[in-house]
Amino acid sequence: MTTMDSSRIFLNIAFWIVFSFAFDAVSGFLFPDMSMDATLFLWFIGLCTGTFLFNAAWYWFTIRQR
Numbered sequence: 001m002t003t004m005d006s007s008r009i010f011l012n013i014a015f016w017i018v019f020s021f022a023f024d025a026v027s028g029f030l031f032p033d034m035s036m037d038a039t040l041f042l043w044f045i046g047l048c049t050g051t052f053l054f055n056a057a058w059y060w061f062t063i064r065q066r
Contacts, residue, residue, distance in 0.1 A: 012051060015051065016051070019046065023043050027039060
């Protein structure tokens with residue numbers, strides 16, 4: 001079983017911070033009238049999807065190197 005190393009934890013946190021700022025800027029520009037509930041819902045779905053894809057790519061590249 002593979003454990004989560006500290007570099008991937010820090011990269012995940014960095015992704016969350018960058019995603020949050022980018023999402024705020026893009027959603028505010030594209031959808032200025034979107035409600036707070038819809039914004040939080042889309043942010044959460046995007047964060048979960050992005051985290052899943054980031055970790056899946058991490059595993060993919062790690063497994064391919066072995």
